Amino acid sequence: MSLLPLILVGATSFVFAANNIGMIKTSFQSVTGRGQWIYLFIAISGLVLGFIVEGYKLRGLASGDVVSLNAYEAEIAMITVLSVMSVFTFLRLPASLSNVVLGAILGPAMALGISYDAYRVLYVIAAWLFAPLTSGLLAILLYSAYRRIVSRMALTSVSIFNRVSALAITLLSSYTLSANNLGLLLGFPGSGLLIILIPAILGVLLLSNTVVSTLGWRMAMLSQTGYLAALVSGSFTLWLYTQFSIPASLTQTVVSGMMALSIYSRPSIVNYRTMFELVGSWPFFLLVSIMVAYSISLL
Amino acid sequence: MKIFRLGISGNGEGVILNQLLSHTELAMKASVRLKGIIELIASSRWDEARKEYDIIDSLESEADEIHRDTVEKLSTGVFFAGLGGDLMNLAEKIDGIADSAKDSARTLIFRRLEPSEVIPLKDELCTFLSSCEDAVSSLSEAVKGIGKSRETVISHVKETEMHEESADETKNRILERLYQIQMPVLSTIQLRDFIFQADNVADFAEDAGDILYILVAKGYY
Numbered sequence: 001m002s003l004l005p006l007i008l009v010g011a012t013s014f015v016f017a018a019n020n021i022g023m024i025k026t027s028f029q030s031v032t033g034r035g036q037w038i039y040l041f042i043a044i045s046g047l048v049l050g051f052i053v054e055g056y057k058l059r060g061l062a063s064g065d066v067v068s069l070n071a072y073e074a075e076i077a078m079i080t081v082l083s084v085m086s087v088f089t090f091l092r093l094p095a096s097l098s099n100v101v102l103g104a105i106l107g108p109a110m111a112l113g114i115s116y117d118a119y120r121v122l123y124v125i126a127a128w129l130f131a132p133l134t135s136g137l138l139a140i141l142l143y144s145a146y147r148r149i150v151s152r153m154a155l156t157s158v159s160i161f162n163r164v165s166a167l168a169i170t171l172l173s174s175y176t177l178s179a180n181n182l183g184l185l186l187g188f189p190g191s192g193l194l195i196i197l198i199p200a201i202l203g204v205l206l207l208s209n210t211v212v213s214t215l216g217w218r219m220a221m222l223s224q225t226g227y228l229a230a231l232v233s234g235s236f237t238l239w240l241y242t243q244f245s246i247p248a249s250l251t252q253t254v255v256s257g258m259m260a261l262s263i264y265s266r267p268s269i270v271n272y273r274t275m276f277e278l279v280g281s282w283p284f285f286l287l288v289s290i291m292v293a294y295s296i297s298l299l
Numbered sequence: 300m301k302i303f304r305l306g307i308s309g310n311g312e313g314v315i316l317n318q319l320l321s322h323t324e325l326a327m328k329a330s331v332r333l334k335g336i337i338e339l340i341a342s343s344r345w346d347e348a349r350k351e352y353d354i355i356d357s358l359e360s361e362a363d364e365i366h367r368d369t370v371e372k373l374s375t376g377v378f379f380a381g382l383g384g385d386l387m388n389l390a391e392k393i394d395g396i397a398d399s400a401k402d403s404a405r406t407l408i409f410r411r412l413e414p415s416e417v418i419p420l421k422d423e424l425c426t427f428l429s430s431c432e433d434a435v436s437s438l439s440e441a442v443k444g445i446g447k448s449r450e451t452v453i454s455h456v457k458e459t460e461m462h463e464e465s466a467d468e469t470k471n472r473i474l475e476r477l478y479q480i481q482m483p484v485l486s487t488i489q490l491r492d493f494i495f496q497a498d499n500v501a502d503f504a505e506d507a508g509d510i511l512y513i514l515v516a517k518g519y520y
Contacts (some may be wrong), residue, residue, distance in 0.1 A: 155445045155518045156312040
């Protein structure tokens with residue numbers, strides 16, 4: 001058996017974890033005041049749990065639900081995914097594995113004339129259009145409920161509540177991120193539990209700080225409550241999508257939540273340009289991946 | 300127990316709140332003694348007045364130690380995340396109360412004032428110092444409110460502001476009066492400096508109250 005698929009899956013998993021865990025870490029730091037080893041422990045636990053418990057629900061996307069690729073075509077898709085994710089991680093920008101994977105499997109199909117399920121593709125894209133709305137509304141509801149709850153508490157209790165919530169929400173976010181996004185890699189040849197999980201854990205430990213530094217404070221100045229509500233709404237939206245086997249982006253759902261809250265709670269300090277770049281980035285990632293995969297396929 | 304050291308759980312917030320409360324109590328104990336010094340000087344009990352100053356001095360030193368400890372805890376712990384900077388400012392203002400009490404007491408002690416110079420102003424000075432004490436006392440209740448409810452904090456901060464305004468009004472009356480009384484210029488300057496420094500007690504209490512407003516705004520929204 002060729003080692004290339006194993007290396008590609010493992011490397012993609014590593015880069016994905018390095019890139020995407022930064023989003024969760026940003027929110028965690030906003031609430032707890034610092035990054036800690038405990039954060040890494042919880043994020044990794046969430047990644048492992050999510051992948052084992054629900055990761056299988058997304059394996060179909062790359063293994064027949066949208067298009068049936070042979071081993072060679074699947075390698076082209078994986079090379080595309082790895083290249084695009086690596087470039088954006090190197091640029092310290094969050095990139096969505098779900099957007100990139102869909103583009104990467106459509107590229108070879110388009111270039112080599114392989115038939116694909118256009119309805120399924122449209123279904124996924126429609127879901128991506130709908131996700132910011134779901135996440136934004138949910139964030140506002142959660143934020144209002146949270147404010148009602150804490151308004152009766154002492155400030156000391158609010159602080160303890162935020163700290164404990166941040167830990168629980170870190171677990172929830174890394175769980176859903178892993179179930180939805182890492183699960184996608186299961187559809188590729190060479191994938192397996194350890195081949196995906198070990199590099200992902202290494203990615204969190206070694207590189208997750210790189211993306212966090214640029215993303216964190218550029219988007220919006222939200223309160224601790226706001227960050228928590230956005231993270232829960234984004235994670236819950238992603239979890240819902242996982243139940244319908246729809247790949248989605250945690251970055252985009254969380255940022256949608258932040259955007260909704262920034263508009264809802266005034267006065268607000270929002271970098272709308274950065275926010276729109278992040279929420280509206282899915283067509284860009286999709287197109288870039290299609291183009292890269294298409295070009296490689298023609299070569 | 301390691302879980303507590305990592306800051307997942309545990310009541311680190313409670314520990315910091317208790318430190319702030321002790322700090323405020325010491326600042327209050329120091330400011331309450333100012334009235335005593337005025338009364339002792341007015342009744343020619345100079346040595347006792349000096350002893351009062353020594354007590355204020357030691358209370359201020361104790362407050363300094365608590366201040367250092369609180370700042371250290373806030374800067375190294377994970378408690379009150381996102382509010383640490385504001386709590387450090389709060390501790391700084393509380394420390395300012397104790398410092399001002401000590402500075403004003405020292406102004407009275409450095410040069411011997413004659414009872415005849417203090418007696419004409421004694422009643423109003425006592426009223427003024429009572430307002431300063433009340434401002435600190437209300438602040439202390441507001442700090443306690445951090446462990447109770449948002450409403451408690453806000454209502455006591457409002458009281459602090461009210462007492463500070465009252466202290467300001469009395470201060471202006473005393474200054475007007477002071478400049479009309481015939482006494483050695485040095486005594487006038489000494490009493491004027493005392494009034495300004497004692498007024499800082501109420502001013503620092505009010506500033507601390509403003510920080511409590513910020514804490515409430517940041518913590519609950």
